[in-house]
Amino acid sequence: AQSVAQPEDQVNVAEGNPLTVKCTYSVSGNPYLFWYVQYPNRGLQFLLKYITGDNLVKGSYGFEAEFNKSQTSFHLKKPSALVSDSALYFCAVRDPHSGAGSYQLTFGKGTKLSVIP
Amino acid sequence: NAGVTQTPKFQVLKTGQSMTLQCAQDMNHNSMYWYRQDPGMGLRLIYYSASEGTTDKGEVPNGYNVSRLNKREFSLRLESAAPSQTSVYFCASSEAPGAETQYFGPGTRLLVL
Numbered sequence: 001a002q003s004v005a006q007p008e009d010q011v012n013v014a015e016g017n018p019l020t021v022k023c024t025y026s027v028s029g030n031p032y033l034f035w036y037v038q039y040p041n042r043g044l045q046f047l048l049k050y051i052t053g054d055n056l057v058k059g060s061y062g063f064e065a066e067f068n069k070s071q072t073s074f075h076l077k078k079p080s081a082l083v084s085d086s087a088l089y090f091c092a093v094r095d096p097h098s099g100a101g102s103y104q105l106t107f108g109k110g111t112k113l114s115v116i117p
Numbered sequence: 118n119a120g121v122t123q124t125p126k127f128q129v130l131k132t133g134q135s136m137t138l139q140c141a142q143d144m145n146h147n148s149m150y151w152y153r154q155d156p157g158m159g160l161r162l163i164y165y166s167a168s169e170g171t172t173d174k175g176e177v178p179n180g181y182n183v184s185r186l187n188k189r190e191f192s193l194r195l196e197s198a199a200p201s202q203t204s205v206y207f208c209a210s211s212e213a214p215g216a217e218t219q220y221f222g223p224g225t226r227l228l229v230l
Contacts, residue, residue, distance in 0.1 A: 090160065
């Protein structure tokens with residue numbers, strides 16, 4: 001079974017400082033990993049994904065994430081946080097080799113990011 | 118190009134009532150999904166449709182039924198609503214089953230009294 005953990009319910013960071021939102025995963029094979037962002041009263045928006053290739057993945061709005069297979073992690077990062085980055089961030093995992101369940105995305109519980117002016 | 122649309126945006130039901138949540142996408146996607154979002158639980162997959170004419174259960178299918186009406190539309194039905202089904206429901210679509218990126222609708226907020 002696949003699972004994903006976001007160990008922090010909330011992350012606070014000052015505007016202009018670097019930010020990190022943590023994610024660890026568990027799958028039996030090689031994972032597909034995703035980050036989504038949700039603004040208040042909105043649906044989820046895709047930020048970035050790791051399928052294969054370079055471990056450092058760049059996505060929308062200046063975000064990036066690093067796939068670390070040995071630590072089973074896929075942390076989301078941004079060099080300089082903006083107040084407008086304040087939102088709920090979800091990590092998701094899919095195991096493409098898990099048979100009938102391989103279409104399913106499993107989401108973490110979400111991390112609320114607050115960027116303080 | 119509206120993407121994924123959902124109706125209604127908000128609904129209040131009494132226990133035992135039934136209702137259908139509607140979802141449509143205009144991106145010519147083959148696959149569609151229904152999730153529920155509960156505080157502290159993330160999103161959980163209820164049902165999905167890998168392609169027109171097929172539907173499959175997700176993680177939490179009990180109490181729900183779905184219909185893939187055509188390629189564009191995927192509805193979720195609650196036959197006898199229960200307070201435990203109070204949640205925010207999101208529909209999503211993707212180009213193909215298991216394709217990397219899912220596109221989400223704005224959600225339907227459901228309150229069951």
